[in-house]
Amino acid sequence: xxxxxxxxxxxxxxxxxxxxxxxxxxxxxxxxxxxxxxxxxxxxxxxxxxxxxxxxxxxxxxxxxxxxxxxxxxxxxxxxxxxxxxxxxxxxxxxxxxxxxxxxxxxxxxxxxxxxxxxxxxxxxxxxxxxxxxxxxxxxxxxxxxxxxxxxxxxxxxxxxxxxxxxxxxxxxxxxxxxxxxxxxxxxxxxxxxxxxxxxxxxxxxxxxxxxxxxxxxxxxxxxxxxxxxxxxxxxxxxxxxxxxxxxxxxxxxxxxxxxxxxxxxxxxxxxxxxxxxxxxxxxxxxxx
Numbered sequence: 618x619x620x621x622x623x624x625x626x627x628x629x630x631x632x633x634x635x636x637x638x639x640x641x642x643x644x645x646x647x648x649x650x651x652x653x654x655x656x657x658x659x660x661x662x663x664x665x666x667x668x669x670x671x672x673x674x675x676x677x678x679x680x681x682x683x684x685x686x687x688x689x690x691x692x693x694x695x696x697x698x699x700x701x702x703x704x705x706x707x708x709x710x711x712x713x714x715x716x717x718x719x720x721x722x723x724x725x726x727x728x729x730x731x732x733x734x735x736x737x738x739x740x741x742x743x744x745x746x747x748x749x750x751x752x753x754x755x756x757x758x759x760x761x762x763x764x765x766x767x768x769x770x771x772x773x774x775x776x777x778x779x780x781x782x783x784x785x786x787x788x789x790x791x792x793x794x795x796x797x798x799x800x801x802x803x804x805x806x807x808x809x810x811x812x813x814x815x816x817x818x819x820x821x822x823x824x825x826x827x828x829x830x831x832x833x834x835x836x837x838x839x840x841x842x843x844x845x846x847x848x849x850x851x852x853x854x855x856x857x858x859x860x861x862x863x864x865x866x867x868x869x870x871x872x873x874x875x876x877x878x879x880x881x882x883x884x885x886x887x888x889x890x891x892x893x894x895x896x897x898x899x900x901x902x903x904x905x906x
Contacts, residue, residue, distance in 0.1 A: 633865030634765035640845035642813030648852030658835030664818035695814025844884035850898030
């Protein structure tokens with residue numbers, strides 16, 4: 618097996634696991650509340666910069682404190698975004714798109730002003746690497762893969778087996794019927810935003826050491842997440858996972874066998890092709906008029 622092919626398989630799988638975390642949160646919010654959350658990438662940015670700030674300013678324990686604080690703070694912010702911005706406008710889909718986009722832009726500008734707009738790098742959680750069939754693999758990648766896949770399994774179990782998860786499913790299927798059954802729909806939607814923010818924050822603290830810290834990274838996260846859920850089907854959690862790995866392998870294939878510059882175009886191509894050829898995505902349900 619050639620090095621290029623092995624790199625394609627290994628790094629496509631690792632990136633796919635991160636994409637799956639991000640896309641599951643994005644798709645969950647749409648599936649439950651019909652909310653096209655343009656602030657999804659902003660959650661990633663918030664967790665990233667809390668992580669980075671703690672690493673720089675808190676001696677000795679800042680790295681791990683930043684991970685914990687970043688995840689907790691971002692999860693809380695997710696709930697606040699629903700209460701303060703989305704809930705007052707939830708009857709207007711366009712209004713929700715605009716206000717969440719505005720929040721994402723505000724976060725990018727705020728970070729650029731308060732911190733800076735310079736690219737930064739962070740160390741790996743566990744430094745070092747090992748050789749696998751001639752390919753050098755960082756331990757950080759193994760951590761990403763294990764944590765991401767474990768969390769995806771736990772979220773799936775939570776949605777299917779726990780009371781709150783079943784309430785989320787009920788609201789996703791029919792919010793009016795769920796309300797009549799005594800489920801507080803607004804509370805469920807707030808919890809769903811918090812879960813989405815939590816998944817984005819975990820993805821950030823896992824993946825940021827691999828890439829760079831920069832204010833604009835949230836837009837790439839949003840674009841990839843949107844491409845994945847369009848491919849898999851808006852609101853379909855299995856579709857989000859499958860779509861995440863399809864997109865990751867497509868980008869990895871472009872990186873290793875065609876031209877890395879063209880890799881950034883893959884999410885846009887996916888969005889356009891799916892909307893034209895199959896608007897409901899691979900696993901989305903056909904709408905009945």
